[in-house]
Amino acid sequence: MSDRLAVLVTIVAVFLTAFDGVFIAGQQPRPGGEIRVLPPRGNIFMLAGGGANIVASVGRDGVLLVDTGTAEMGEKVLAAVRELSRQVTSSPMRQQSCVGLVHCQWWDGSRFLGTTVSPPAPRPIIGIINTSFDPDHMGGNAAIVNAGRSYGAREGEGAWVITHENAPKRAAQPSLVPSAALPTETYFGTDKKLNFVNGEGVVVWHRPTAHTDGDSVVQFRGSEVLAAGDVLNMANYPVIDIEKGGSVQGIVDAANWILDMAVVEHMMEGGTIIVPGHGRITDSADVAYYRDMVTIVRDRVREMIKRGMTLPQIKAAKLTRDYDPRFGRNPSWTPDMFIEAVYRSLNTKGKE
Amino acid sequence: MRATNVLHVLLMTFMLAGVSAATAFAQTDFSGEWTVVRSQDNTENPWIGDWFGLPLNAAGLARAESWDASILSLPEYQCRPHGWAYIYRGPTAMRISKEVDPFSREVVAYHPEWHQSTDSPVFFDSRQRPPEEAPHVWGGFSTATWEGDILRIETTHLKEDYIRRNGAMASDEADVTSWWIRRGDYLTWINIVHDPLYLSEPLIRSSEYRLNVNSLVPAHPCTAVYEGLEKGKVPHFLLGENPFLKDIRARYGVPADLPTGGPETMYPEFQRQLRNSDFSSGDRRAPRPQQ
Numbered sequence: 001m002s003d004r005l006a007v008l009v010t011i012v013a014v015f016l017t018a019f020d021g022v023f024i025a026g027q028q029p030r031p032g033g034e035i036r037v038l039p040p041r042g043n044i045f046m047l048a049g050g051g052a053n054i055v056a057s058v059g060r061d062g063v064l065l066v067d068t069g070t071a072e073m074g075e076k077v078l079a080a081v082r083e084l085s086r087q088v089t090s091s092p093m094r095q096q097s098c099v100g101l102v103h104c105q106w107w108d109g110s111r112f113l114g115t116t117v118s119p120p121a122p123r124p125i126i127g128i129i130n131t132s133f134d135p136d137h138m139g140g141n142a143a144i145v146n147a148g149r150s151y152g153a154r155e156g157e158g159a160w161v162i163t164h165e166n167a168p169k170r171a172a173q174p175s176l177v178p179s180a181a182l183p184t185e186t187y188f189g190t191d192k193k194l195n196f197v198n199g200e201g202v203v204v205w206h207r208p209t210a211h212t213d214g215d216s217v218v219q220f221r222g223s224e225v226l227a228a229g230d231v232l233n234m235a236n237y238p239v240i241d242i243e244k245g246g247s248v249q250g251i252v253d254a255a256n257w258i259l260d261m262a263v264v265e266h267m268m269e270g271g272t273i274i275v276p277g278h279g280r281i282t283d284s285a286d287v288a289y290y291r292d293m294v295t296i297v298r299d300r301v302r303e304m305i306k307r308g309m310t311l312p313q314i315k316a317a318k319l320t321r322d323y324d325p326r327f328g329r330n331p332s333w334t335p336d337m338f339i340e341a342v343y344r345s346l347n348t349k350g351k352e
Numbered sequence: 353m354r355a356t357n358v359l360h361v362l363l364m365t366f367m368l369a370g371v372s373a374a375t376a377f378a379q380t381d382f383s384g385e386w387t388v389v390r391s392q393d394n395t396e397n398p399w400i401g402d403w404f405g406l407p408l409n410a411a412g413l414a415r416a417e418s419w420d421a422s423i424l425s426l427p428e429y430q431c432r433p434h435g436w437a438y439i440y441r442g443p444t445a446m447r448i449s450k451e452v453d454p455f456s457r458e459v460v461a462y463h464p465e466w467h468q469s470t471d472s473p474v475f476f477d478s479r480q481r482p483p484e485e486a487p488h489v490w491g492g493f494s495t496a497t498w499e500g501d502i503l504r505i506e507t508t509h510l511k512e513d514y515i516r517r518n519g520a521m522a523s524d525e526a527d528v529t530s531w532w533i534r535r536g537d538y539l540t541w542i543n544i545v546h547d548p549l550y551l552s553e554p555l556i557r558s559s560e561y562r563l564n565v566n567s568l569v570p571a572h573p574c575t576a577v578y579e580g581l582e583k584g585k586v587p588h589f590l591l592g593e594n595p596f597l598k599d600i601r602a603r604y605g606v607p608a609d610l611p612t613g614g615p616e617t618m619y620p621e622f623q624r625q626l627r628n629s630d631f632s633s634g635d636r637r638a639p640r641p642q643q
Contacts, residue, residue, distance in 0.1 A: 038485055048485045256584055259428060267433040267470050267574065269490055269511075281487045286524075288428035289512055295586040296418065303590060319591065322415035325549035326523055 035080035040273040042223045050077040051136035055227040058088040059198030062123035066227040068140030085122040124149040130163040131229025133171040141181035160184040166214030170244040207254040213245025234279025236330035237338035247345040255291035380501045383450035386561035401600035403613025412550030419519025422587035431574035435513030447569040503532040523549035537563040605629035
């Protein structure tokens with residue numbers, strides 16, 4: 001083939017490819033109702049497809065879950081967690097994220113310390129941390145609590161559930177929450193430190209007045225993974241529930257706090273992995289883009305309020321039109337709903 | 353046809369088949385250090401508002417108009433590399449490393465990298481793409497196939513990033529198709545960005561490189577520092593209130609009713625609507641505005 005012909009063929013191929021539809025290999029088919037398991041790092045896993053994203057720590061102590069998805073998907077989530085636990089604990093590969101003195105150094109592998117060797121069979125689900133008490137975050141609690149067993153629990157006691165003290169009050173219909181789904185323990189203040197779980201420290205941080213006033217972010221200190229719950233939402237605009245104590249400033253503050261907590265690996269990429277409440281896995285750069293978006297929309301609405309515009313006028317101004325293609329596609333949380341929530345959380349005078 | 357002629361044809365057919373099989377097996381080698389050849393349209397030092405030739409849709413234009421260059425002073429922006437959709441037009445040398453399977457001795461990946469880029473492997477081993485919930489990275493996830501001697505690369509899982517360094521963005525749902533074409537010491541890189549969110553048409557651009565046996569790609573160590581921006585502040589312009597857009601209009605004589613970017617600016621008909629300006633009449637003394 002001559003050079004000229006080769007170039008001609010290439011040009012034709014280039015244009016045919018360009019205008020023959022968008023390349024969508026990255027968008028894999030999503031089977032209905034299937035749970036997809038992704039490995040953010042070490043023995044921390046993300047389960048997608050069961051409602052809100054679920055994070056699982058799987059190891060020698062058992063399974064610790066951050067959120068449980070919807071009630072409808074509870075059994076599927078449970079089956080996926082069990083299968084994940086079976087695969088992880090039967091793997092000949094040593095589990096990573098081992099940072100503790102006892103578990104990881106001189107005593108590692110001791111025959112005399114039963115807790116320091118890998119378990120031969122899957123351990124139970126020991127506990128659940130709910131980042132909020134929304135139905136898509138805690139709906140699976142009952143199914144999973146009943147299938148789990150915490151340390152020293154008697155038969156039938158199940159796994160423990162921890163959340164911030166405000167969260168249960170913010171459930172969609174608190175009186176309808178089954179007793180098995182209710183927290184066995186709540187925390188107040190800025191944070192709750194758990195003991196080491198699966199070889200690393202786990203800290204539950206309260207993020208006040210963001211999505212609601214009961215949001216938690218869970219930090220896996222050895223794995224460098226943050227389970228952010230709905231203070232970070234990569235699927236749509238942040239859902240700000242004003243009635244439940246949420247605010248746009250709380251979302252901005254939470255994003256900036258995540259950026260303060262996170263450490264990047266190289267060129268603002270990698271490092272601390274942040275699992276959002278919804279959408280894909282992120283790192284600091286993604287959170288920064290998200291922080292920018294919420295901050296910029298907040299600034300726009302604040303300026304329009306300052307100029308005396310009413311809520312209908314602000315909605316008509318389409319202040320999110322540059323971000324709508326990315327974050328405004330959820331029909332149950334539209335750009336107008338987001339703008340209204342931002343407006344209401346900024347306009348404390350109540351005049352609309 | 354006589355028997356000798358038939359034999360001749362068969363012999364030629366087998367020879368040609370053998371040659372083409374050998375050609376397919378002996379793939380073009382893209383590894384080495386390459387220097388970018390600056391070309392006429394490769395002027396990636398743009399003014400604010402200069403989005404001419406980019407097929408930005410309405411959302412993409414609005415996004416670009418609100419962009420304030422001061423955002424680059426934020427700690428989260430200081431050490432960012434150029435992403436895959438842009439870096440091939442950058443000014444620095446490129447190294448393409450070859451990853452070879454030690455047993456099969458097959459090339460399993462190329463690793464192109466520039467001074468200010470991450471390692472961006474291009475895989476040949478038909479590995480499955482990550483699921484959509486997987487992280488997105490500056491270099492994306494790339495797989496390659498051969499089209500004769502030309503390498504075709506499909507890239508997904510990109511982070512949101514600029515396609516011109518003045519706020520014109522491609523979203524994290526953009527995909528890129530690239531071709532590498534080598535002719536002797538020259539490498540042509542063709543890039544097509546498909547972005548369903550911010551582009552109304554595919555963005556097709558190219559760049560030229562020349563083999564350079566006396567170059568290297570230095571490391572790019574970087575840690576973020578405080579550069580004076582108030583914590584929590586995100587620089588931006590309100591929609592429709594970017595004060596710098598008037599400068600680009602004055603420079604090129606763009607009437608107020610014409611856009612400074614978008615698909616219509618890609619075609620020659622747009623140029624005929626421009627008015628005379630000092631710049632277009634040859635006066636290059638006009639100072640650059642502060643950006």
